[in-house]
Each structure stands twice: as structure tokens, then as C-alpha cells.
Amino acid sequence: MGRPMTAHVEVMDLVAQMKAAEQAFVLATVVRTVSVTAAKAGAKAIIRPDGTIVAGWIGGGCARGAVLKAAREALADGEPRMVSVQPEDMLAELGVKPGENRDGIRFASNLCPSKGTMDIFVEPVLPHPSLVVFGASPVAMSLAAQARQLGYHVTLAAPSGDLSVVPDADVLVDGFALGELHPAKRFIVVSTQGKGDEAALRAAVATEAAYRAFVGSRRKMAALREKLVAGGVSPEALDHVKAPAGLDLGAITPEEIAMSILAEITVERRRGQRASNFSQGS
Template sequence: MNETMLRLLTEFNAQRRAYAVATVVETVGSVSAKTSAKAVIDDEGRVVFGWVGGGCAESAACSAALQCIESGEPTVLEIDLDDEVLGAGMPCGGHMRVFVDPVNPKPRLWLLGHGRVAEVLCAFGDTIGLEVIVNDPGATAQQYPAAQRIITDDLDYEQLDPIADDYVVIATQHKGDHESMQRVLASQARYIALIASRKRARLVLQYLRDLGVGEAALARVMAPAGLDLGARTPEEIALSVIAQIVMTRRGGSGKLKKTEPEAPSAKRKAAETA
């Protein structure tokens, strides 16, 4: 990979920017790009590095890149170049196949606090493809081997900066819960949850009301966190929370998928009573 391209992709990844890499995988006839030619296309549909052809080839690649970034799925373009013109002013008349591979930043799971529930949530989050960040003064890599980042020096939560696709679970279980909650509510985090008993959840929410936090903001908080699975153990509680995160991420309902038996038809009823 070209060093300039590598630096650009490293920069995009650090900025958590989505992009796509278009690669010419096959050419037939006269075409303006060679096999293995690459282009980096940003999340606005612009070629920011490289070249896979001009005119219709670039336009098709940029359009496909935006669609792939949106869906998260790669695609292979079949591009006829009848309208592409070579330097001599003659139509290319060729054909090319271009593989477009999107790269979307992983959504983050921010875990605030410690304990067995947080440890299991870290493992679950990594398993379902989230980038896990643990924010707790006493956290260690041994406790959270699946965490991509561990923050231990953020008592005022200044490093807590979730964006729109991120998930935040507060498991601090102490009177500072409201401080982290206020910080999170000021963000666009997709999911905000508080691991607490019903009594403690009510106390925290009421305290936030007393501080002037509005009802619309408080309605974003899942408190207590998780789906009602009848969970008792830390592992079961973590499962209920990660299930709720999956439901939120994928647009599920949380309802049972059990298929109900069909009601007997009138003809069948008549046969049974004959």
C-alpha cells in the first residue's frame, strides 16, 4: 500500500471517519485505469486519494462508495466505458470491474464503573463488534482484556465524549452517578443506561430533575438498564443489558419470536366435529 494512502487511512481511522476503498480488479479492452489501481473515497463521496478512472468510472465508484458506507456492505461494480474517452479523443469501449469496500468506524461501548457486570459487558461488547472503552480509576487490563482503551485518570469525565452511534452504560453505583449522567446527556449517544436497582434509579433521576435536567433528556435514560429477563447474577444482568443494546442497534422489538399455532380453519373444525 502506498505510504501516502496508508497515512491518510490512519488519519481517517483516528478521526473515526467512514470511507471506502475502490480497487480495479479486472479490465477488458481499452480502459483508462490499470488493474489494482485504487482510490480512497470519503464519506461525502469525494475521491481524496488515488484514481480508478475518470468520467463515468469515477462517478460510479463515488456513488457506490456512499451506498456501501450507508449499508456497511461491499460491492462489485461492473462499469462499461463506452462514454469514457482516451487521450486521443477516442471512446475507450472497455469494461472494468471495481471492488468497493467500505470502512465504517466501530460504534463504541463506554463502560463507566467497575464490578463483575462491567467485566462481562466488556467481553460481550467486544463479541458483538463494539469498540469497548472502560472509564474507571481502578480498571486494569487483566480485568478488561477485551477493552480497546482503559481510562483511569478521568475523575471529572472530561474524556467521556460519546458520539451519535455510541452506547454508554453507567455502572459506578455511587453518588457520583449524576455527574457522569449529565455529561452523557449532553452528548448524542444512541443509548444511555444506568445499572442500578429501581429505587436507586429513581433517586438518581430525581436528583437530575432537581438539578434542572428536563424530562425529554431523562427519557433517553434506560434506568434500570437491560431487558426484563429475570436476571439475578452479574452475568445474567450483563446479558440483559447487551441484549437491550443489540435491540437498540438493530431496531428490534424485544418481543418473543415464538410462532403461535394457526387457528383451525372452518373446514378443519367441521371435520374434527363430524
């Protein structure tokens, strides 16, 4: 009698550890079973992005393929989903085909001899998105503080001598050599504003990111681009740096400029998730 509860506690302990370590994974929970002996309601499993089940149990191969497919998709768009594994004759009675989605539920066929039904809730758990800010300018400081309030993991990189106040950041890097970074979808903003522009841009284009931007005019960026290309930096890499950073909101103050940049980052961050939400709601 003690084994299922022990297994459940072990899974939830590992969930807490993986969340604290900012690792991406899926928590799959069996919410209903009919005529299934392999797993019962409440059974849980943790699935890594590579498809391995690292803890827990959600039944055998009858449900595994459908759950792993849903797990991959959930990690890609950040949205939870429900999977219902049923015998083919029951799917036919419902008028649905294996692989079809209806009312937010994906139906899959149970080809196992048990011919049971199993509903599994697939929930992605993603690390906080990562914002890397280069510079100690007022815009950089405001960007770090606002991003933290929006749930970003913030790394601020600037020479310590340039900092007049302690920035509101998760990680503070002295200079522009980043080292190992927080493993998540990453956004980079260079807001050096005259203090180490070239070094910061060089580090920014060498770092993997979904978005890179420079706080400064197009003319300033063009001049820096010329110097950096002459110094061996790839022109294609520099072409992916947005300048000036942010949406055109008519921003004037450092706080407003930071807000316009975070608005632009939000558009980029939510792009795939918005499409998913609209398709589910339609």
C-alpha cells in the first residue's frame, strides 16, 4: 500500500529540485482510467526534453508514444494539453480519429490488449526566460529591474567601476565576459551607451540568443558595425542585432525606453504561444 504514495512523493521531490535548477521538463499526470491495470489516476511521470522518463510511471507502451509526442509539443509552445488514449471502437463511437484534437483534447488509439481508456494531463515546466543586459547605463538598470518583475532571470554584465548603484539582477558579471549562462530562451540587450560598446557587441553576437538589440541610433550602430567587421566579426551576425532597440512608443525617459524594449521582447517571446492559443480558442 505504501509504494504508490512513496513513488508520488519521489516524483514531486524531483519536480521541486528540477524547478529550482531551472531545468525544462514535462509533468504528465494520469487523471482518469477505465479498464486499465498498468496505471491509475494520480500516477505521475517526469519527462525530459529528449523524451526520457526520469521518474514516475504512466503506464506501458500503449500510452507512451502519444504522451511523448504531446510532451515535445508542450515544451515547444509552453502550453499544457490533455491526451485521451482509447480503443479504436470507442474513438469511432465518438466520431474522432487517432491524432485528432477536439475541445483541447488529443485523442490517441490504444492498440494494447487491455483495450482500456487513459486520460493524461501533460504540463510543461519551463525555466524563466533569460535576459542578458550589457552596460551600466540608466536604461540598463531600468531594464534589469522591470524584467525581474516580469519573471525574467536577469544577468547584468558591466565593469564594476561603471556601476554607481547595485543593479536589480540575478547574476552580476564584472566586465563583458559572460561565462556559463542561465539555460533558457535568451534575450540580449546592449545598453552600454558609449562605455564599451564594441566589446559588449562582440560578446553579444558570440552568445546564442533569440533576440539581440542595441540601445542607440541606426547611425551609431552602422559606425560600430564597420569597426567590428574590420576587426573580424561576422557581418551576418551583426545584421541580427536590432538597432535601435525597442518598439517605437515615443519613449524618452530611461524607464520608458526599457519598457519599449521589454514590449518588443514580449512580442518575440510569445510569438509561438499566441498562435497556439488562437488556434485552440477558435
